[in-house]
Amino acid sequence: MTKVRFIHTADLHLDTPFKGLASWNRELAVRLQDATFHSYEKIIAICITEKVDFLIISGDIFDSESKSLAAQLRFVSGLQKLSGQGIATYFVCGNHDPLNSWLDAIQLPDHVHRFDASRAGCFTYEKEGEPAADIYGTSFQEKVVRRNLALDYKLTGHASPVSIAVLHGTIGTPGLHENYAPFKIEDVMNKGFDYWAMGHIHKRTVVHDSHPAIVYPGNPQGRDFGETGAKGCCLVDIIPGNGPLVKFMPVHTIRFEEIAVDLTGETEMTKLSDKIEKTKIKIDNYSENDSYILRVNLTGRTPLHEHLNRPEEMQQLLDYFNEGQLDREHFTWIDQININTNPDIDIDQVRKGTDFSADLLKVFDAYENDEKQLSRLFQELDEEIINYQVKKETTAITEHEKTEILNKAKWMMLDQLLKKA
Numbered sequence: 244m245t246k247v248r249f250i251h252t253a254d255l256h257l258d259t260p261f262k263g264l265a266s267w268n269r270e271l272a273v274r275l276q277d278a279t280f281h282s283y284e285k286i287i288a289i290c291i292t293e294k295v296d297f298l299i300i301s302g303d304i305f306d307s308e309s310k311s312l313a314a315q316l317r318f319v320s321g322l323q324k325l326s327g328q329g330i331a332t333y334f335v336c337g338n339h340d341p342l343n344s345w346l347d348a349i350q351l352p353d354h355v356h357r358f359d360a361s362r363a364g365c366f367t368y369e370k371e372g373e374p375a376a377d378i379y380g381t382s383f384q385e386k387v388v389r390r391n392l393a394l395d396y397k398l399t400g401h402a403s404p405v406s407i408a409v410l411h412g413t414i415g416t417p418g419l420h421e422n423y424a425p426f427k428i429e430d431v432m433n434k435g436f437d438y439w440a441m442g443h444i445h446k447r448t449v450v451h452d453s454h455p456a457i458v459y460p461g462n463p464q465g466r467d468f469g470e471t472g473a474k475g476c477c478l479v480d481i482i483p484g485n486g487p488l489v490k491f492m493p494v495h496t497i498r499f500e501e502i503a504v505d506l507t508g509e510t511e512m513t514k515l516s517d518k519i520e521k522t523k524i525k526i527d528n529y530s531e532n533d534s535y536i537l538r539v540n541l542t543g544r545t546p547l548h549e550h551l552n553r554p555e556e557m558q559q560l561l562d563y564f565n566e567g568q569l570d571r572e573h574f575t576w577i578d579q580i581n582i583n584t585n586p587d588i589d590i591d592q593v594r595k596g597t598d599f600s601a602d603l604l605k606v607f608d609a610y611e612n613d614e615k616q617l618s619r620l621f622q623e624l625d626e627e628i629i630n631y632q633v634k635k636e637t638t639a640i641t642e643h644e645k646t647e648i649l650n651k652a653k654w655m656m657l658d659q660l661l662k663k664a
């Protein structure tokens with residue numbers, strides 16, 4: 244039987260304006276904006292080198308309804324390359340690029356099929372003159388679709404050995420995403436499709452392995468610290484009657500990562516750069532051919548604690564790290580350094596003593612071990628210290644935050660006390 248091979252991608256969000264970085268930098272913004280296009284170009288290149296039959300895009304090709312002409316032209320130019328190689332493209336439009344927002348002046352190349360918003364239309368892909376795959380899909384007509392689109396998908400008697408459903412929508416609880424075109428797994432389970440090519444959820448998720456496979460490839464380029472890790476598309480092989488083989492292909496250009504660097508025992512500021520570098524190369528799927536935007540969390544008991552807690556020094560350190568990075572092809576940009584180090588104090592030793600510090604530590608221990616007592620303390624502080632204006636602007640402090648504040652206070656007091664001693 245004829246097998247089919249295709250690339251499944253979604254949520255390209257071409258030309259996305261990046262946000263959510265600690266400080267704005269024009270050069271970095273330009274690199275980020277380019278990254279969505281580079282990832283798309285990598286997908287096109289993979290389609291060609293892997294000799295796929297077709298490319299599937301499950302919506303949100305562009306970031307906004309007011310997609311730029313440049314973005315549309317670059318998108319079409321990628322499709323043209325595929326078309327020139329005889330590789331077909333099938334795509335649906337999502338909530339970020341609904342049908343009513345496409346420019347009429349943009350003509351799609353040969354072998355490119357855009358699904359309209361009618362109920363689950365179907366195209367048949369032919370290989371060597373024989374039907375090889377039926378591909379079903381439906382586009383968002385406008386930005387907001389609350390209807391369960393999955394219910395419209397039904398095999399309509401086309402006779403290809405492989406059936407694929409292309410859908411932009413939300414399965415289960417939406418999490419961070421808008422609850423558009425919501426559906427339940429039961430709505431798609433027994434409909435006879437081999438593969439549900441999903442879009443909308445930006446985190447790569449295999450909802451179901453096979454019979455049918457239900458796969459969100461995630462977006463191919465992360466856009467903020469909510470979208471960390473390696474990002475890419477899926478290379479899928481289906482031999483009729485068998486479950487699909489799905490292989491993740493990373494295509495991100497810039498990765499967002501949060502890393503924790505343990506400075507326990509470290510005495511030299513000059514080693515910091517080295518430590519960050521060493522931690523970075525240990526992350527999953529690390530590649531020196533990628534660029535990185537990092538949030539660095541410094542932890543551990545270190546004599547450097549005092550330096551690290553001077554805001555003006557931290558800013559200098561950040562500037563020092565980032566200097567010249569954006570001139571490189573592959574850069575590492577530190578967006579933020581969070582200081583969670585502790586002073587170099589042996590707390591167990593202090594606890595064993597008989598002086599004031601030991602007594603103070605006992606008080607802290609008591610609060611740490613008694614959630615109710617800690618809550619009462621915060622309530623008292625709340626009434627006495629925090630003024631009305633501040634209360635209006637802030638949300639309630641969580642239990643976890645209370646413990647963190649207590650812990651910080653403990654180390655600050657011990658640091659001060661033991662320094663004077």
Ligand SMILES: [Mn+2]
Pocket residue numbers: 254303339443444445
């Ligand atoms: Mn999206």
